[in-house]
Amino acid sequence: MGPGTFNRIVAANVIGTKAIVLLIIAGYIIERPQFIDIALMYAAIAFIGTIIIAKYAERGELCSR
Amino acid sequence: MLAIEVISTVFLAAGAFFMITGTAGLLKFPDFYTRLHATGKADTLGQILIIVGCMIYEGFSFITIKLLLVSAFYLLVGPTGTHALIRAAYVTGVPVWKKGDNRM
Numbered sequence: 550m551g552p553g554t555f556n557r558i559v560a561a562n563v564i565g566t567k568a569i570v571l572l573i574i575a576g577y578i579i580e581r582p583q584f585i586d587i588a589l590m591y592a593a594i595a596f597i598g599t600i601i602i603a604k605y606a607e608r609g610e611l612c613s614r
Numbered sequence: 615m616l617a618i619e620v621i622s623t624v625f626l627a628a629g630a631f632f633m634i635t636g637t638a639g640l641l642k643f644p645d646f647y648t649r650l651h652a653t654g655k656a657d658t659l660g661q662i663l664i665i666v667g668c669m670i671y672e673g674f675s676f677i678t679i680k681l682l683l684v685s686a687f688y689l690l691v692g693p694t695g696t697h698a699l700i701r702a703a704y705v706t707g708v709p710v711w712k713k714g715d716n717r718m
Binding site for chain 2: 553555556558559560562563566567569570573574577582585586588589592593596599600603604606607
């Protein structure tokens, strides 16, 4: 998806969103409500990844002293 | 029972429509900022509509509260991540598309 760093981050973000919804729908289809917990954790991990990669691309470092 | 199924189906279809629209915008728009303009809002709305449809189908139980937690969490973090990403791109100097330019 697209040239450059940020387009790829957007692609990962969109894939994360779709994965959350697909996990919830799949949990309903095969009748396992534990998938909702996995969806919640996936949302948290995708958010942390997006924020950290955006910060790293903006400043060039992760720990500002 | 039938009314609950109809209402939840309407919510799921509306959510799927918004997610398909957002993905089409991601694939067709010419610029980074316009792509995030398409996906940042449409995906959030579509996901929340789908989760609300699941909540209506479920009724009131512990799973409903967990679904509400997922929905509220994404309502909080989705626009925050989009904003951080756009700010990082604008500070870094990603070029802005103007009318007549090629697709970037």
